[in-house]
Amino acid sequence: MWELCAGLIKKGHEVKIMTSDSPYLNQITGPESYSIEKNVTRCFELFGNWKKGVVEVEQDQEVLTNIAVKNHLLIRQALEAFKPEVCIVGNVDLMGYPFIKEILNKGIPVIHRLGNKEPGYPVEDTPQHPKYCMAAASNWLIQSLKEQKHPIERFETLFPGSPLEKYYRYVLPDFSKLKIVFAGIIAPFKGFHILIEALAVLKAINIPFECHAIGNNTNETYYKQILDFVEEKKMQDQIHFYGYQSRKAMVRMFDQCNTLVFPTIIEEAFGKSQIEAMASGLAVISSATGGAAEVVVHGKNGLTFKGGDALDLATKLLFLTENPEESFQLARNGQMSSTKYSTPRSVSKLEAIIESML
Numbered sequence: 001m002w003e004l005c006a007g008l009i010k011k012g013h014e015v016k017i018m019t020s021d022s023p024y025l026n027q028i029t030g031p032e033s034y035s036i037e038k039n040v041t042r043c044f045e046l047f048g049n050w051k052k053g054v055v056e057v058e059q060d061q062e063v064l065t066n067i068a069v070k071n072h073l074l075i076r077q078a079l080e081a082f083k084p085e086v087c088i089v090g091n092v093d094l095m096g097y098p099f100i101k102e103i104l105n106k107g108i109p110v111i112h113r114l115g116n117k118e119p120g121y122p123v124e125d126t127p128q129h130p131k132y133c134m135a136a137a138s139n140w141l142i143q144s145l146k147e148q149k150h151p152i153e154r155f156e157t158l159f160p161g162s163p164l165e166k167y168y169r170y171v172l173p174d175f176s177k178l179k180i181v182f183a184g185i186i187a188p189f190k191g192f193h194i195l196i197e198a199l200a201v202l203k204a205i206n207i208p209f210e211c212h213a214i215g216n217n218t219n220e221t222y223y224k225q226i227l228d229f230v231e232e233k234k235m236q237d238q239i240h241f242y243g244y245q246s247r248k249a250m251v252r253m254f255d256q257c258n259t260l261v262f263p264t265i266i267e268e269a270f271g272k273s274q275i276e277a278m279a280s281g282l283a284v285i286s287s288a289t290g291g292a293a294e295v296v297v298h299g300k301n302g303l304t305f306k307g308g309d310a311l312d313l314a315t316k317l318l319f320l321t322e323n324p325e326e327s328f329q330l331a332r333n334g335q336m337s338s339t340k341y342s343t344p345r346s347v348s349k350l351e352a353i354i355e356s357m358l
Contacts, residue, residue, distance in 0.1 A: 001090045001113065003161055006036050007347030016082045018075065020044040020095070024051070041078075044071050046094040051218075057094070068096025075099045079106065086354050088113055092120035104129040109357035111135050111350070113158060115269050117144055117290070126150045133353060137270040138291025144267075156353050160272050161346030164279035164338055167251055172281040172331050173258035175324040178202070178209035178317060181257040181282070183250060183273040184264070186217045186226065186241075191263035191287065196226060197310035198261075198317060200233045207321060211239045212253055254280035258331070259320060262286040262296075265308050271295055275341040278302070278334035283327050285316050295341070301334040 009015050021042035045067045048057035058064055076099070087103050089112045097120050103110050109131040112119065119126075119134070128151055135158035136142045142155045173179070180199075184190045192213065202209055217223040230239050245253070254260075260277035267290030274284050274295045286296040287307035296302035303319065305312040320327040339345075 001088075002033070002036070003163065003343045004088070004113070004347060004350055005039070007161075007343055008350070009036055009039065011347065011351070015039050016078065016084070017041065018043060018078060020046050022049070024049065043074050044095055047096075048094055054218075055094075068098070071095050072099045072102070076102065079103065079108070084108060085358060086111065088350075091116050093118065097121045097125065100127050100132070101129075104131055107131070109133070109354070111353055111357070113137075113350075114141065114145075115160065117141065117267060117269060119145065119150065123148060123150055126152060128153065130154075131357060133357060135350070135353060138294050140267075140291040140294060141269050144290075156349075158349055158353070159341050159346050160270050161341060161343035162272055162276050162279075164275065164342045166247065167254060167276050167279040168335075169255060169279075169281040172328060172335070175258050175283070175320060175327040175331075178207070178259060178321050179257040180209060180211040180259045180261055180317070181253055181277070182211065182213045182215070182261055182263075183277070184215045184262075186213060186215050186223060187219050188222055189264065189266045190215075191265040191308070193222075193226060193229075194263040194265070194287075194308060194310050194313060195261050196229060196233075196235070196239065198313035199235060199239065200229070201311060201314035202317060203233055203235055203238070207318065209238060209317070209321075212257060213239065213241045214243075214245050214250055214253060216244045217241075250276075251280070254282060257282060258327075259283045259285065259317070261313070261317075262292065263307075263313065264289055264292065266290075268292040274302075275338045278331075278338035281331050281335050283320055283331045284334055285313065285320075296334075297337075300330075301337045302330055 005015050005017055017040045019042055047064055048055055086109045100110055111133045113135050115137045133154045134152045135156045137160050139157050186192050260282045262274050264287055269291045271292030277284050284296055284302035286304050288296055288304040289307050296304055298304040303316045305316045
């Protein structure tokens with residue numbers, strides 16, 4: 001959402017951003033983030049928070065109602081003061097949703113930019129209005145909503161996008177030794193354990209590799225199990241953990257590697273790290289769940305493996321190290337196919353949706 005809003009502002013649109021604040025996440029803020037901060041109001045309260053890898057939701061219904069009402073009133077005040085021509089809504093799971101219908105009833109188009117499998121409201125409360133557009137992160141997500149019988153009149157696929165020019169590598173990496181990167185939360189649903197189990201298989205047959213894990217540890221029990229397994233298999237010198245990193249640091253890490261493994265075991269709405277790795281010239285091996293399957297086509301611009309199957313993943317990693325020329329071509333094809341997912345393209349698509357709705 002930040003990238004889409006920044007893109008709209010850069011193209012001359014006036015944008016007011018309303019959101020919550022989550023200082024407990026302690027995420028590193030880069031200089032580019034400050035460029036649109038004057039457009040941001042961090043005023044919303046949420047029904048819960050994201051801690052230790054799970055969503056902790058308030059259980060008191062009265063408290064939840066009060067939060068939803070407060071957020072609704074803040075939006076109503078902003079509508080009166082800012083007088084927007086269009087409203088772009090993000091994921092609303094933790095803030096309430098009745099305000100959507102109020103905005104529509106004022107004749108203001110609503111573009112719901114959805115990045116989750118659930119839209120944040122039950123089927124019976126689906127906004128049925130000609131000025132309501134569900135702009136989902138992938139074609140798979142649209143199909144999922146249709147299967148859930150949401151009576152939405154207009155769907156559009158709006159990829160999350162990414163500033164891929166920051167990742168683009170002109171000289172592709174050498175594939176003589178596996179240099180793997182994992183970019184994501186180190187949590188069970190992201191499947192990091194599947195990756196290290198696959199690496200243990202490679203270790204057992206003396207295949208050289210190194211692995212770099214970028215991402216927060218959100219589950220201490222799970223993280224300790226990971227570390228214990230790494231020590232048991234004597235892979236401490238080959239697997240390295242870095243925690244959360246800025247985009248700049250992640251780009252540097254991608255530059256030092258040749259393969260990204262995307263081992264998630266849940267149905268992802270899209271899988272953004274895949275396109276960033278592709279732009280960096282890395283070969284991508286993906287479990288291809290949900291919308292992530294739209295990005296990686298097996299044997300053409302990457303490899304896919306059966307989700308949750310460490311042996312299958314090990315087989316795909318072995319293929320890369322035994323076939324450096326094919327690996328190079330997969331990486332090259334992946335880099336070429338990543339361009340259609342850039343932020344400028346997504347911003348242009350969003351502009352087109354806005355124009356058609358106005």
